[in-house]
Amino acid sequence: MSIEADRVMLPAAPAGEMIHPVWVRVTHWINAVAMIVMIGSGWEIYNASPLFAFVFPREITLGGWLAGALLWHFAAMWLLALNGLVYIVLGILTGRFRRKLVPIRPGEVFADAKAAFRGKLSYDDLSVYNAVQKLLYLGVILAGVVIVLSGLAIWKPVQLQELTALFGGYDAARYVHFFAMAAIVGFLVLHVIMSLLVPKSLRAIFTGR
Numbered sequence: 357m358s359i360e361a362d363r364v365m366l367p368a369a370p371a372g373e374m375i376h377p378v379w380v381r382v383t384h385w386i387n388a389v390a391m392i393v394m395i396g397s398g399w400e401i402y403n404a405s406p407l408f409a410f411v412f413p414r415e416i417t418l419g420g421w422l423a424g425a426l427l428w429h430f431a432a433m434w435l436l437a438l439n440g441l442v443y444i445v446l447g448i449l450t451g452r453f454r455r456k457l458v459p460i461r462p463g464e465v466f467a468d469a470k471a472a473f474r475g476k477l478s479y480d481d482l483s484v485y486n487a488v489q490k491l492l493y494l495g496v497i498l499a500g501v502v503i504v505l506s507g508l509a510i511w512k513p514v515q516l517q518e519l520t521a522l523f524g525g526y527d528a529a530r531y532v533h534f535f536a537m538a539a540i541v542g543f544l545v546l547h548v549i550m551s552l553l554v555p556k557s558l559r560a561i562f563t564g565r
């Protein structure tokens with residue numbers, strides 16, 4: 357009885373706290389779907405006129421051929437850009453970015469990276485990101501902004517010529533777009549591996565707790 361009474365008086369245990377509010381979870385999963393469509397269709401677009409001496413295997417591209425891939429790319433870009441805008445605006449207005457993603461101190465990044473490689477990083481409190489997570493999350497958000505802007509620059513190089521010029525012209529914007537994709541794919545591989553290694557973090561991005 358008395359234990360029960362004590363419980364009521366105590367603040368909620370960390371395990372019961374809301375880690376990811378609903379707007380983070382909804383925008384996260386819409387973004388994941390949109391990103392995968394953009395990556396798959398982008399690879400098919402790339403294959404039609406490769407920038408480098410390789411192409412992506414057809415089995416992992418989306419759209420079947422250039423025109424099909426462009427349709428997918430231009431359909432999912434609205435979802436990606438609008439959803440991303442909602443996430444960034446709410447991230448700023450609610451103070452989430454300020455609370456969870458900054459400051460990032462180089463010393464802490466090195467220390468946490470070292471601990472991570474030794475398997476000594478603590479994942480007890482999911483509501484606080486370690487320095488490596490902060491760096492990667494902020495980095496991928498910036499890569500998302502760059503890929504949308506460079507995408508717009510190569511989509512409408514005449515109407516948006518100031519934007520295209522900002523990237524150093526159409527050809528340079530195409531390279532920027534490509535390397536931003538590579539950064540996002542690199543993040544995604546690591547991100548999915550880490551979330552599978554820490555299953556309770558995966559649960560939290562679905563249920564919030």
Ligand code: HEM
Pocket residue numbers: 391394395397398399401402403405406407429433434436437503504505506507508510511512530533534536537540
């Ligand atoms: C608002 C967002 C975006 C817009 C407006 C956009 C637009 C475009 C355009 C116009 C092209 C070139 C089509 C052509 O050469 O005819 C392209 C290519 C491509 N996009 Fe996007 N894109 C966006 C987001 C993304 C995202 C999120 C990814 C992947 C994470 C991505 C990956 C690619 C790739 C890999 C290519 C082929 C690169 C090349 O060979 O030039 N794009 N995109």
Ligand code: HEM
Pocket residue numbers: 380384387388391392452456482489493496497540544547548551557558559560561
């Ligand atoms: C498709 C598979 C994906 C899985 C399984 C996944 C899983 C997760 C998990 C478990 C978390 C919470 C992690 C934590 O507590 O640190 C998370 C957060 C996050 N994910 Fe993903 N994710 C996926 C796709 C993506 C993609 C495509 C992006 C962006 C390109 C992304 C960006 C983020 C960001 C920025 C956060 C932090 C959100 C915040 O706290 O505001 N994720 N993800």
